[in-house]
Amino acid sequence: MSKPLPRPALPEKTSLFAIAFLEGAMVLSVEILGAKMLAPFFGTSLIVWSSVIGITLTSLTAGYYFGGYLSKKQNPATILFTVLLLATFTIVLMPTLAYSYIGSFSEWSIYTGSFFSALLLLGPPLFxxxxxxPILIQVMTQSVTESGRLAGTLYxxxxxxxxxxxxxxxFLLVPLFGISIPLLFCALILLITTLGILYTSRRLIYSLPVFLILLFQFNNLSNWDKPKRSTKVSIPYSSEGLLGQLKVVDFEDPNSKNPLRHLLINGIGQTRIINNPTAISFWKYIHLLSVYSSLQKGKKEALLFGFGAGSMSNELNRLGMHVDAVEIDERMMGLAKKYFYFSDTATRFVVDDARHFIRTEKKKYDLIIFDIANGEVQPSYxxxxxxxxxVKNMLNENGLILFEFQELMVPDRELVFPSICKTLKxxxxxxxxxxxxxxxxxxxMILASPQPIDFANLKKENMTxxxxxxxWVPALIEHPFNPWKNELDNARVFTDNQPMLDHLHAASLKSWRESMLAYVVRREMIEGYKLFK
Structure with a gap:
């Protein structure tokens, strides 16, 4: 029969299990909210999530190992209190440190910048x-025979x-309150629970500095959207959600001097218009999509994947087409109407994932447009x-599908758009x-149809x-498109089982985000705005 181990003077098991429950909740809060803090600057691409998940697992692994070492020490109640108090302190500092790290690594690449920001921001609290x-397992175990059961129950x-x-x-806290408030409330709950379970008068005194810093951080939240310098940039709207941060940013274009309004998702522009009721898009690609859509002038049914703030839907309406707009983020229509002068009442707005809509919708269309980047990320599926x-089953006779896709054209790089063309072929x-x-x-721009396309209808009189x-329109009419002829031997056929787009597109994502950082996000930082709430 095994000899019982000495039981330290600690609270009851129920209280210690409560600490375990809270520890698990705090780990996921730090990981999720830390990733959200990095998103406005570094984005939410596979690169960034690989850094966040990798640092999370590394920090927890190191913490488990070190916790096993600490579990053999004397005074486990004091050790447990100290660890939890330090964890609370590092969580409280995260909103402030995030800006510091982003500023320090702003000139670094997405790979190294996101990695070291995640390491310094998430590493300490998760560790x-x-x-x-391990400390909880050690102090709760009275005999060797029950150690496995206790460890399993605790985890x-x-x-x-x-x-x-x-x-x-x-689903609730981030959409309603943003990032900082839920994080600070988590820290407050951790502090109160730690004191309540492991209370002594001396530990209360040690906790007071952390509590004061926590109050200071809460007070700072009231000034999150107030610039510290000038008013060259204004932010009339910002919200956090399950699908990312949405922000409306106004400033004057430095070259044209036009007043511009931008819709950003995780710091990446989704819509850019001249800020007046005409709502003319300031992006060439919207006009390109509209010009190519005029090939279907006189036809009625258009399907738009990716509503954004309504710029492309407006163009299709001007061409006399009825639009079904599929958008994954339900906030978009409200933003379009309130901030981007969208007033069309005939547009059918559907909140759905593109692939799910394709599989379930029975209606057929004359034109289907894919403008579906979420931030800089293109959904590979x-x-x-x-x-x-x-999609072919959704097209009317002589129907067209039209894609807008960002691509970095540099020597010796495997391009993505040839593989999209080959997959279509x-x-x-x-x-x-x-x-x-x-x-x-x-x-x-990629245009495709089950039949060869006649470009004779590409005329100025058919355009908005x-x-x-x-x-640039006359030259485009002369040479509208290049037919795909399998020009590149290394082009691939993308399938659901081999979605290589994320890997092949990484360099383009990096270039696109860095260009947008220079144009919008760093401008916000220079003006003293905080990147998240």
Whole structure:
């Protein structure tokens, strides 16, 4: 029979299980909210999430190991209190440190900048939280025979805390209150629970500085959207949500001197208009999409994936088409009406994922447009052979599909758009492409139809007024598209089982985000705005 281990003077098991539950909840809160803090500057691409998840696992692993070492020390109650107090302190500092780290690494690449920002921002609190589980297991174990059962129960309770907090943060707290308030309330709950379970008068005194810093951080939240310098930039709207940060930013274009209004998702522009009731898009790609859409002038049904703030829907309305707009973020229509002068009441606005809508919608269309980047990220599951096959069933006779896609054109780089064209070709489409420039970051237009396309209808009189006036239109009419002829041997066929787009597109994502950082986000930082609430 095994000899019982000496039991330290600690609270009852129920209280210690409560600490385990809270530890799991705090770990997921730090990971989710820390990633959200980095998103306005570094985005939410696979690169950033790889950094966040990798640092999370590394920090917890180190914490578990160090916690095992600490569990052998004397005075486990004091050690547990100290670890939890330090964890609370590092969580309280996260909103302030995030701005410091973003500023320090703003000139670094997305790879290194996101990695070191995640390491310094998430690493300390996650390391400290990770040390608590081994300490709890040690002090709760009275005999060797029950150690496995206790460890399993404790990790299960901790995991349940993480699960519940994930749903609570994602579905309720972040959409309602932003990032900083939920994080600071988590820190407050951790501090109060730690004191309540491990209370002594001396520990209360040690906790007072952390509590005062917490109050200071709460007070600072009232000034989050007030610039510290000038008023060259204004932010009439900002919100956090499950699908990312949405922000409306106004400032004057430094070259044209036009007053511009931008809609940003995680710091990346989704819509840019001249800020007056005409709501003319300040982006060339919108006019390109509108010009190519005029090939279907006289036809009625258009399907738009990616509503944004309504610029493309406005263009289709001007062409006399009825628009079904599919948008994953339900906030978009309200923003379009309130801040981007969108007034069309005939547009059918559907909150849905593009792939799900394609599989479930029975209606057929004359024109289907994919303008679906979320921030800088293109959803790879839309550019597959299986998806293109499903889309074909949604087209009327002589129907067209039109894609807008960002591509970085540099030597010796495997390009993505040839693989999209090859995938379309393998599915029975006749694909065509247009490059706005042979070098640098490009808006690539891809047009496809099950039948060869007649470009004779591409005439100024069929275009909207603002598009027909563009100086590049005559040259475009002369040479509208290049037919795809399998020019590149290394082009791939994308499938659901081999979604290579994220990997191949990484360099373009990096270039697109860095260009947008220079144009908008750093401008906000210079003016003294905070990047998240």
């Amino acid at each position: 400290l939280l990770g040390t608590t589980s 299960a309770i901790s995991t349940v805390g993480g699960i519940l907090m994930t749903f609570l943060q994602g 839309v550019y597959t052979k299986e998806c293109f096959t499903e 393998s599915t029975g489409y006749e694909p065509y492409y247009h490059l706005d420039s042979p070098n640098g970051l490009n808006d690539v 007024g603002c598009c027909a006036m563009q100086p």
